[in-house]
Amino acid sequence: MQDPWYIDNAHILLRLLLSMLLGGLVGLERERSNHAAGLRTHILVCMGSTLIIMLSIYGFAEFVNEANIRIDPARLASAVITGIGFLGAGTILFTGKSITGLTTAASVWVVAAVGLSVGAGFYFASITATVLILLTLVVFNKIEQRYIRSSKLHLITIYAISSPRLLDDISALLDREGITVKKLIVNERATVPYGELQPPTTTLEITLHALSKYNVNSLHLASHIRELAGVSMVSLD
Known part of the structure; x- marks a missing residue:
C-alpha cells in the first residue's frame, strides 16, 4: 500500500x-x-x-x-x-x-x-x-x-453653455434612445474668458444616472449628445 x-x-x-x-x-x-x-x-x-x-x-x-x-x-x-x-x-x-x-x-x-x-x-x-x-x-x-440582463446603468456627464431648452433637448434625446434617467444633478458655474471684458458665461455640469438597454451603442449616444447646441464635452461610463 x-x-x-x-x-x-x-x-x-x-x-x-x-x-x-x-x-x-x-x-x-x-x-x-x-x-x-x-x-x-x-x-x-x-x-x-x-x-x-x-x-x-x-x-x-x-x-x-x-x-x-x-x-x-x-x-x-x-x-x-x-x-x-x-x-x-x-x-x-x-x-x-x-x-x-x-x-x-x-x-x-x-x-x-x-x-x-x-x-x-x-x-x-x-x-x-x-x-x-x-x-x-x-x-x-x-x-x-x-x-x-436587459438594462445597464450609465453615468453621463455633460458640460454645456446654459440655455433655456438645454435640459429639454437632452431629455427628448434620451427618450428617443429609450433611456430612463434615474438621477439628475445640475451644477451651475460662471466663467469669465481670460483677458476679455465680457460678461461671465454660465456653464452647466450635468450629471445623469441613466438606465438603458444593455446593447446600447455608447459612441452613438455620446455623438448625438455632443451635437446638441451648447454642449462642449460628454463623458459616458
Whole structure:
C-alpha cells in the first residue's frame, strides 16, 4: 500500500504544472475581458494554493509517528480559503454608480480551491471544476447579457453653455434612445474668458444616472449628445 504521507518529486512537479495550467485557463479568460486579476494572478493563486496544501499534507510527514503531535492536513487549507478573501476584495471597485469586480473576486477564490484540489491529488475534481468555471465565465456571461440582463446603468456627464431648452433637448434625446434617467444633478458655474471684458458665461455640469438597454451603442449616444447646441464635452461610463 502506498504511503499516504509521502509524495515523490515527479508528482510534485505534475501537480504544480497542472495547477499552473488550470489557473492559467481561468486567468486567460479574465485577462481577455480586461479585469484587474488576470493571467498571472490566477496562475500564482492556483500554484500557491497547490504548494501550501502539499506542504500541509506531506511537509510534516516525519512527525506523524510522534506521540505528542497531531497532524491536521486541512489546517493550512482553511487558512488559504480565508486569506484569499483579502486578495479578492482588492478586485472589487465601487465606481459611484455600481459595484464591479465581484465575478473576478469569485474567480480568484475558486481558483484557490482548484489549486488546493490539485495539491491534494483530486485531479478529476480540479479539472472538472475548471471546465465548469470557464463555462460559467464565458457561456453564462453571453446568456446573461443577451437574455437576462436587459438594462445597464450609465453615468453621463455633460458640460454645456446654459440655455433655456438645454435640459429639454437632452431629455427628448434620451427618450428617443429609450433611456430612463434615474438621477439628475445640475451644477451651475460662471466663467469669465481670460483677458476679455465680457460678461461671465454660465456653464452647466450635468450629471445623469441613466438606465438603458444593455446593447446600447455608447459612441452613438455620446455623438448625438455632443451635437446638441451648447454642449462642449460628454463623458459616458
